[in-house]
Amino acid sequence: MAAESKQVAVIGLGRFGMALCHELNQHGAEVLAIDINEDLVRKAADHVTQAIVADCSVEDTVSELKLDDYDIAMVAIGDNVNASILTTLILKESGVKQVWVKAKDRYHAKILHKIGADRVVMPETEMGQRIARIMLDTRIFHYLELGSGLAIAEVVVLTTMMGNPLSAHPCCQGQHTHLLA
Numbered sequence: 001m002a003a004e005s006k007q008v009a010v011i012g013l014g015r016f017g018m019a020l021c022h023e024l025n026q027h028g029a030e031v032l033a034i035d036i037n038e039d040l041v042r043k044a045a046d047h048v049t050q051a052i053v054a055d056c057s058v059e060d061t062v063s064e065l066k067l068d069d070y071d072i073a074m075v076a077i078g079d080n081v082n083a084s085i086l087t088t089l090i091l092k093e094s095g096v097k098q099v100w101v102k103a104k105d106r107y108h109a110k111i112l113h114k115i116g117a118d119r120v121v122m123p124e125t126e127m128g129q130r131i132a133r134i135m136l137d138t139r140i141f142h143y144l145e146l147g148s149g150l151a152i153a154e155v156v157v158l159t160t161m162m163g164n165p166l167s168a169h170p171c172c173q174g175q176h177t178h179l180l181a
């Protein structure tokens with residue numbers, strides 16, 4: 001599905017949620033931004049399709065917002081673990097197609113998986129891993145972990161790699177590699 005036709009609800013407008021809204025909007029997605037904090041909702045309003053003040057840990061609020069019409073709902077509530085868990089549970093029960101959740105730590109992540117979160121992200125941990133890979137390997141420009149042992153890397157192609165399968169190169173040994181471009 002093209003980004004332009006995706007409908008995404010972002011719940012929680014901290015630094016992560018706000019950055020996500022901006023990026024999704026720039027790529028043409030239809031974005032609904034939600035927070036209990038009026039100032040943050042006002043701040044997001046210029047960069048999204050719709051911005052609403054609402055508490056998504058309340059069942060009736062979630063059904064009023066018809067979030068089950070959206071392709072993905074991102075729960076970007078970090079500090080308040082209770083609100084994050086409750087919101088995830090309500091979204092799953094209300095039939096939202098894909099519920100993605102930001103986790104504070106691995107215990108939080110474990111609970112989220114158990115209650116059915118479709119994808120759990122730990123931005124600080126994932127970004128730390130990405131930066132370390134890029135720091136240690138000057139041949140890597142970008143590195144993106146996709147989960148389930150998959151990653152996309154933008155690398156310098158060495159002359160020794162020309163004409164050989166990627167899997168033959170020492171840096172790719174033990175990895176399943178596919179060349180995208």
Ligand code: ATP
Binds near residue numbers: 077
């Ligand atoms: P950052 O992304 O800046 O690191 P964080 O992970 O620490 O932030 P919080 O500071 O907890 O996350 O921010 C998440 C946002 O979620 C806050 O703006 C908060 O007002 C909002 N929020 C908390 N509970 C709810 C809720 N039940 N419904 C909607 N929004 C909520």
